[in-house]
Amino acid sequence: MPLTEVAPEVTEALAARRPVVALESTIIAHGLPRPRNLSVAVELEGLVRSGGAVPATIAVLDGRVHIGLGRDGLARIAEDDGVRKLGRRDLAPALAAGVSGATTVSATAFLAARAGIRVFATGGLGGVHRAWTLTQDESADLRVLAETRITVVCAGVKSILDVPATLQRLETLGVGVLGYGTDRFPGFYLTSSGEPVEWTVHSPDAVAEVVRARDELGAPDSALIVANPVSEAEQLDPALHDRLLGEALAACAEHGVEGQAVTPFLLDFLTRRTAGASLEANVAAVRGNVRLAARIAAAL
Numbered sequence: 013m014p015l016t017e018v019a020p021e022v023t024e025a026l027a028a029r030r031p032v033v034a035l036e037s038t039i040i041a042h043g044l045p046r047p048r049n050l051s052v053a054v055e056l057e058g059l060v061r062s063g064g065a066v067p068a069t070i071a072v073l074d075g076r077v078h079i080g081l082g083r084d085g086l087a088r089i090a091e092d093d094g095v096r097k098l099g100r101r102d103l104a105p106a107l108a109a110g111v112s113g114a115t116t117v118s119a120t121a122f123l124a125a126r127a128g129i130r131v132f133a134t135g136g137l138g139g140v141h142r143a144w145t146l147t148q149d150e151s152a153d154l155r156v157l158a159e160t161r162i163t164v165v166c167a168g169v170k171s172i173l174d175v176p177a178t179l180q181r182l183e184t185l186g187v188g189v190l191g192y193g194t195d196r197f198p199g200f201y202l203t204s205s206g207e208p209v210e211w212t213v214h215s216p217d218a219v220a221e222v223v224r225a226r227d228e229l230g231a232p233d234s235a236l237i238v239a240n241p242v243s244e245a246e247q248l249d250p251a252l253h254d255r256l257l258g259e260a261l262a263a264c265a266e267h268g269v270e271g272q273a274v275t276p277f278l279l280d281f282l283t284r285r286t287a288g289a290s291l292e293a294n295v296a297a298v299r300g301n302v303r304l305a306a307r308i309a310a311a312l
């Protein structure tokens with residue numbers, strides 16, 4: 013596949029059936045501020061390695077898909093101004109144009125599964141936006157997760173979204189959701205969104221059992237979401253969160269922010285208005301997800 017470059021260590025690990033964890037790059041390029049984004053990207057790869065798995069951060073560089081970025085690739089995604097945000101539908105135009113871009117959950121899940129990677133870790137998934145009745149803004153992540161066989165470890169969906177509506181969409185789309193050590197769906201920056209989850213698991217082996225059962229059933233190709241909450245000690249203060257979210261949504265509407273820019277705008281607004289506390293909660297959530305993903309990949 014001349015438009016795809018898989019890092020040698022990822023190829024070797026997959027061939028030897030050793031654990032591999034895919035990581036997305038939009039969170040680096042558009043979800044976290046500089047220069048913290050690069051240090052977090054490097055740290056996340058280190059956490060995957062400490063967990064006994066090989067990290068495969070996915071991005072598009074100069075019109076080629078990279079499955080597994082070296083230090084230079086991570087730095088380009090973190091530091092270059094021209095890095096686009098690529099959902100799955102954007103991949104072909106980006107490759108044809110020879111540009112560079114960071115992959116969202118939708119693009120990363122698609123590319124990872126295509127490369128034979130079975131586990132993917134991120135922060136919070138995209139979903140149904142709160143202004144959906146006006147804008148019809150629903151992340152492409154959901155549709156792709158309905159069509160892609162991969163286990164995704166996340167801290168729920170971003171709390172800037174309409175969480176109950178997103179859970180309804182996941183049910184309609186047939187995407188499985190497991191609460192990891194909890195019967196409440198996590199709230200990204202918050203330990204709990206307050207919404208229930210139907211199924212709770214308590215170990216990486218228990219997740220692997222679910223994956224094996226799905227495979228044996230010959231279930232359709234869809235993702236399994238492992239919803240792993242940030243600890244209460246590391247969450248954003250829920251009262252602060254609720255107060256600022258209204259302001260963030262109002263600012264978004266006031267500035268006429270639309271489309272792909274909405275999610276980065278809201279995350280950045282909260283980072284600035286919480287003096288970095290939301291950023292710390294976001295990073296804590298991603299760290300926890302990456303650690304768990306390595307253990308699940310090993311259990312599989």
Ligand code: PSU
Nearest residue numbers: 038039043116117135136138151272275
């Ligand atoms: N999780 C984070 N930070 C992020 C994202 C997720 O902690 O920046 C990104 C993911 O790449 C996700 C994207 O796929 O936000 C969703 O964007 P949109 O709502 O435009 O589909």
Ligand code: MN
Nearest residue numbers: 149150151271
């Ligand atoms: Mn959108």
